[in-house]
Amino acid sequence: xxxxxxxxxxxxxxLLDTVFPFHFxxxxxxxxxxxxxSLSRIAPQLTVGTALTASLVxxxxxxxxxxxxxxxxxxxxxxxxxxxxxxxLRGQFLNLDGGRWLFLGSPWFDSAxxxxxxxxxxxxxxxxxxxxxxxxxGQTQRIALNDLHDLNERxxxxxxxxxxxxxxxxxxxxxxxAVAYHITADNERFEFIxxxxxxxxxxxxxxxxxxxxxxxIIETRNVxxxxxxxxxxxxxxxxxxxxxxxxxxxxxWLSEASxxxxxxxxxxxxxxxxxxxxxERREREAERERLSVELDTILKLSPQGFAAFxxxxxxxxxxxxxxQMTGRRRRELEGRHMTALNxxxxxxxxxxxxxxxxADLPEDSADEITLxxxxxxxxxxxxxxxxxxxxxxxxxxxxxxxxxxxxxxDRMKSEFLSIAAHELRTPMTSVRGFAELLLSNDxxxxxxxEIAETIHRQSTLxxxxxxxxLDIARIEAGQGADxxxxxxxxxxxxxxxxxxxxxPDECCEVIVDLPADESPVxxxxxxxxxxxxxxxxxxxxxxxxxxxxxTLSVLHREHSGRAEVGIRISDQGIGMxxxxxxxxxxxxxxxxxxxxxxxxxxxxxxxxxIVELQDxxxxxxxxxxxxxxxxxxxxxxxxxxxxAQQQGxx
Amino acid sequence: MYGLVNKAMEQMVCSAHGRDMWEQIRAEASVDMEGFISNxxxxxxxxxxxxxxxxxxxxxxxxxxxxxxxxxxxLHTALESYGPMMRATGKTLKExxxxxxxxxxxxxxxxxxxxxxxxxxxxxxxxxLEMHYWTRRPPGLEPFxxxxxxxxxxxxxxxxxxxxxxxxxxxxxxxxxxxxxxxAA
Numbered sequence: 061x062x063x064x065x066x067x068x069x070x071x072x073x074x075l076l077d078t079v080f081p082f083h084f085x086x087x088x089x090x091x092x093x094x095x096x097x098s099l100s101r102i103a104p105q106l107t108v109g110t111a112l113t114a115s116l117v118x119x120x121x122x123x124x125x126x127x128x129x130x131x132x133x134x135x136x137x138x139x140x141x142x143x144x145x146x147x148x149l150r151g152q153f154l155n156l157d158g159g160r161w162l163f164l165g166s167p168w169f170d171s172a173x174x175x176x177x178x179x180x181x182x183x184x185x186x187x188x189x190x191x192x193x194x195x196x197x198g199q200t201q202r203i204a205l206n207d208l209h210d211l212n213e214r215x216x217x218x219x220x221x222x223x224x225x226x227x228x229x230x231x232x233x234x235x236x237x238a239v240a241y242h243i244t245a246d247n248e249r250f251e252f253i254x255x256x257x258x259x260x261x262x263x264x265x266x267x268x269x270x271x272x273x274x275x276x277i278i279e280t281r282n283v284x285x286x287x288x289x290x291x292x293x294x295x296x297x298x299x300x301x302x303x304x305x306x307x308x309x310x311x312x313w314l315s316e317a318s319x320x321x322x323x324x325x326x327x328x329x330x331x332x333x334x335x336x337x338x339x340e341r342r343e344r345e346a347e348r349e350r351l352s353v354e355l356d357t358i359l360k361l362s363p364q365g366f367a368a369f370x371x372x373x374x375x376x377x378x379x380x381x382x383x384q385m386t387g388r389r390r391r392e393l394e395g396r397h398m399t400a401l402n403x404x405x406x407x408x409x410x411x412x413x414x415x416x417x418x419a420d421l422p423e424d425s426a427d428e429i430t431l432x433x434x435x436x437x438x439x440x441x442x443x444x445x446x447x448x449x450x451x452x453x454x455x456x457x458x459x460x461x462x463x464x465x466x467x468x469x470d471r472m473k474s475e476f477l478s479i480a481a482h483e484l485r486t487p488m489t490s491v492r493g494f495a496e497l498l499l500s501n502d503x504x505x506x507x508x509x510e511i512a513e514t515i516h517r518q519s520t521l522x523x524x525x526x527x528x529x530l531d532i533a534r535i536e537a538g539q540g541a542d543x544x545x546x547x548x549x550x551x552x553x554x555x556x557x558x559x560x561x562x563x564p565d566e567c568c569e570v571i572v573d574l575p576a577d578e579s580p581v582x583x584x585x586x587x588x589x590x591x592x593x594x595x596x597x598x599x600x601x602x603x604x605x606x607x608x609x610x611t612l613s614v615l616h617r618e619h620s621g622r623a624e625v626g627i628r629i630s631d632q633g634i635g636m637x638x639x640x641x642x643x644x645x646x647x648x649x650x651x652x653x654x655x656x657x658x659x660x661x662x663x664x665x666x667x668x669x670i671v672e673l674q675d676x677x678x679x680x681x682x683x684x685x686x687x688x689x690x691x692x693x694x695x696x697x698x699x700x701x702x703x704a705q706q707q708g709x710x
Numbered sequence: 711m712y713g714l715v716n717k718a719m720e721q722m723v724c725s726a727h728g729r730d731m732w733e734q735i736r737a738e739a740s741v742d743m744e745g746f747i748s749n750x751x752x753x754x755x756x757x758x759x760x761x762x763x764x765x766x767x768x769x770x771x772x773x774x775x776x777x778x779x780x781x782x783x784x785l786h787t788a789l790e791s792y793g794p795m796m797r798a799t800g801k802t803l804k805e806x807x808x809x810x811x812x813x814x815x816x817x818x819x820x821x822x823x824x825x826x827x828x829x830x831x832x833x834x835x836x837x838x839l840e841m842h843y844w845t846r847r848p849p850g851l852e853p854f855x856x857x858x859x860x861x862x863x864x865x866x867x868x869x870x871x872x873x874x875x876x877x878x879x880x881x882x883x884x885x886x887x888x889x890x891x892x893x894a895a
Contacts, residue, residue: 172794182798187812193819196795200820203791204749207717211745218744 067094069162079186082149082166086112088127088159098184099149102167103142116140119148130161138163147178166191172199230254238336243270245330260314260337262307276304278311301338313342365439365460368446371453373398373419385460387434401458408433418443418458428463438464479648483525483661487518494518521658528662531591532647532669540673543585547697550625551579553586554612557593561601568604568631573613580614580625581697588670589694593627595663596690600631602657603688608632616696623696624676632687641682667692711757712821713746718787719760720746722779723768725786731767739763748791751823754847773853780857784865796865803866803891807831807841827855837891840875844884852877852885859889868892 067073069085076083081098090112099106106115118125120139123132130138130153140149140163151165166185169175172195175182182192233240239254249269258264261276283300299317306312318333359366365382369375375393383389386404393401398418405415410432418441421427426442440461447454494511497503503511534542551574558570582589600610608631615626636644636651643649645668648661668678671692682688723732739759746752761779765772788796799813800806810829817826827845834840843855856872863870868891876886 172792176794176797182794190819192795192798193816196792196816196820199792200749203714204747207713207745207747211747214744 069094069156069160079188080164080166081184081186082151083162083164084112085156085160085162087161090125090127093160098180099167101184102145102147102178102180105144106142115143116149117143127159127161131155138165139168140165145178169195170198171195233334236336238334240334241332243331243333245328247331251330257335260306260312260335261304276306278303278305301342312337313339363462365458365462367393367401367458367460368455369398369458370455373456375401376455381462382460384434385431385437385439385462398456405429405431410436421458426459426461436464437462438467476647480525480529483648484522487521487525490518491515491522517658521660525660525662528660528666532662532666535588535666535669535673543588543673545583545585547581548584548586548589549579549581550574550614550627551576553589554593554614554627557590557597558612560590561594561597567607568601569607569609571609571611573611580616582625582694583697584674584694585670589674592667592670592692593629595667596629596692599659599663599690600629600633600688602659603635603651604631604633605657606633608687615691617693619693624693625696626679626691626693628689628691630687630689635684635686635688636682637684640684641680644680644682645678711752711754712748712824713750713752714748714787714791714821715757716746716752716760717748718783719757719764719779721786722782723764727768735760735763735767738767749821758848772850776851776853777857777860780854780859781861781864782857783854784858784861789865803862803868803870804833804836804839806862806866807839807889808833810841834888839889841887841889842884843878843887845878849879852887855885855887859887863891 067085069076071079077097081096083094083096084099084106085093087093092106092108092110092112094108095103095106103115106112113125116125117140118129118138119141121129121133121136123129125140134153134155137150137152140151141147142149148168149163149165150168151163154162154164156162166189167175167178167180169178169191172182172192175195182195185191230240233254234256237256237259239256239260241253241257242251243249244251247270250265253265253268255265257268261268261273263272279302281301281303283298298319299315302314302316304312304314315336315338316333317336318331321329321332323329359379362379363381365379365385367375367378367382375396375398378390378393383393386393386408388404402415402417405418408431409415410430415429416427421441421443423442423444426440428438428440430436430438440463442459444457444459445453445455446457494515498508498511498515554572554574555576558572597610597612604610610632611628611630613628613630615628617624617626634651640651644651645664646661647665650657650659650661664678664680667690671678671694674694676692676694679691679693680688720732723735739756739762741756741760743752743756761772761775764770764775768775795813795816796806799809807829808831810831814826814828818824825846827843827847829844830842832840832842841859843852845851852874856874859870859872870889870891873888873890874885875888876882876884878885
């Protein structure tokens with residue numbers, strides 16, 4: 061700005077520069093008379109006395125920058141441009157007196173940055189000038205536009221993400237052998253359904269309507285409704301399994317998950333859902349269920365005791381045998397730790413010593429314990445881990461076996477061997493002793509004969525004992541499988557037995573009280589049955605030292621819903637008291653312990669063995685000094701019985 | 711309020727705590743809008759909900775959130791969006807504060823639906839003034855004003871101390887702050 065004193069041009073000079081800091085004044089020759097302070101800063105060459113055209117060029121209105129042009133367009137806004145910087149001035153010319161002109165305006169910029177680039181600030185504009193506000197509005201619009209761009213970009217990204225997610229879902233649905241669908245709000249058609257419907261039903265998407273799909277459903281199971289957390293509309297989701305009839309006639313199980321959808325105002329927009337082929341899964345489930353039931357049944361029926369423990373050592377399951385062995389119900393044991401089971405076993409134990417802890421039982425062997433409660437039992441226990449190394453340890457199974465009977469049999473075998481050895485040793489000792497006597501002495505003929513007869517008698521007894529032991533062993537081993545069943549008239553069997561049995565010294569009178577023409581018929585092994593009758597008859601002879609009648613008779617009875625024939629042999633011999641009677645079937649037991657009556661003590665044991673294997677029974681009654689009656693009951697032959705037996709032995 | 715305010719809140723949270731935190735705050739505030747347009751007018755309630763949710767999610771008192779927001783507003787939103795206008799308002803902190811009414815007049819023209827606050831500064835000394843603050847918004851925005859003043863101090867590299875002398879609502883129609891700064895400013 062010129063250092064000269066400012067002129068007022070009708071406005072006080074100090075105010076003129078404040079309110080129009082970009083003004084300039086010219087004379088009629090376009091020479092500069094005055095320049096506003098702010099304009100001087102951006103147009104330093106525009107000084108008083110210089111030609112206006114040296115610094116400025118007219119852009120609007122059309123024409124050269126002359127007084128004539130200014131005069132002509134005085135009513136119009138003028139756009140001037142500084143030659144040096146290209147900054148444009150917008151304003152108007154006012155005609156003053158004396159041919160002078162005053163330009164009131166300000167530089168026009170497109171952005172605040174341009175103002176600063178030109179060496180100005182918004183503070184250089186007068187307060188009344190809206191330039192700053194206009195620029196700020198423009199800036200605000202640009203910011204808003206950027207916001208829109210940002211939002212648009214974000215929406216694009218979201219849309220891309222949604223598409224990616226949609227692709228992932230589609231791939232996942234395809235991989236799961238499933239199809240997605242969208243049913244319209246009117247429930248009339250599929251807005252969308254995957255072409256995979258063809259794979260599931262044999263019908264393509266074009267043929268499929270909601271009603272048509274429903275017509276394929278044979279049955280629906282597992283209907284369950286749950287609140288759909290993902291549903292914006294807050295509706296409920298449905299899940300169910302359908303058995304459908306596919307086009308090729310096959311049946312498939314489809315699991316359907318669907319949800320009602322609504323728009324943001326809660327109006328229904330239909331149903332979306334997924335159909336998944338779960339045929340194989342259901343088949344596997346059914347098989348698993350079958351195996352589970354099978355296993356459960358096996359465990360329930362198993363005489364062995366099983367208890368399962370989880371990885372923390374707590375009981376999760378035990379079978380009825382385990383309950384029986386411990387005398388505790390499953391619900392009492394569930395959840396209890398192994399250590400609690402140890403306490404229980406110690407409490408039930410028959411011994412005073414503490415039992416081995418379950419957790420310490422070796423994997424490859426079992427311990428044996430004897431419980432006094434709930435009843436006396438001998439049990440073996442072993443513990444097996446569940447789960448391989450790959451799956452990690454899932455828990456343990458405690459396996460218990462009741463070996464009470466086995467141990468009793470072992471004991472009985474030992475006892476039997478001991479008795480058998482003793483019974484064999486007695487005649488053997490006798491044979492050996494008398495043989496030594498013969499070898500070491502010269503006896504007369506009578507004595508020698510007597511000793512030889514004793515040796516013969518004792519060795520005959522030995523052979524008899526060995527034969528009967530072999531019979532018993534054979535019969536026990538065969539369990540009747542080698543029995544030769546046929547129809548037999550009881551009369552024939554009785555008659556033949558009596559005929560083949562020697563009546564020693566004709567001491568007894570044998571009476572067969574059985575009419576030949578009315579004999580009942582049995583289905584039995586003839587030889588074995590005759591052996592039974594022979595053993596009983598032999599005892600009758602032997603234990604009737606004083607003679608008497610031996611009566612063989614037949615009776616009939618109904619027993620356990622069937623007809624039975626009883627073959628009864630009664631003697632009038634020495635008989636037995638109650639104690640002796642109880643032991644009559646014991647092996648090597650003899651009613652005459654003196655040995656005066658020869659015998660092995662195995663006969664009655666063999667009798668019962670053979671009769672019971674033929675589905676019969678033996679009853680013995682006796683009175684000491686009055687005689688004994690033995691009755692062998694066998695099933696009486698009837699049409700049905702024969703048919704059943706023939707079928708069973710075929 | 712104009713979207714510019716909510717957008718500024720979003721930028722502040724995103725730059726300091728990441729977008730996930732902003733999404734959490736937006737969900738907490740039940741604000742469905744994906745973003746804000748600066749010159750669009752939004753209900754004041756949205757801004758207040760966002761402040762409350764930020765306070766909950768960031769585990770900060772609401773006053774601290776507002777204070778940080780005030781500072782962010784000056785140093786980022788105002789400077790980045792309207793730098794020339796900010797710089798034209800004053801070359802020093804004192805000049806700027808004294809020209810605040812001028813600035814807000816312009817702001818009101820740019821944002822016609824805005825209800826900008828009114829400020830009036832009374833000079834106490836070369837390094838101290840009392841700033842009177844009127845607003846038609848609900849009470850409680852004083853921490854935001856404090857944050858603005860701290861932000862301006864940083865903008866002019868002039869450490870300031872601010873004291874609330876009078877609180878609107880304590881029988882007064884406006885709040886008064888004492889603002890002090892270093893002599894060098």
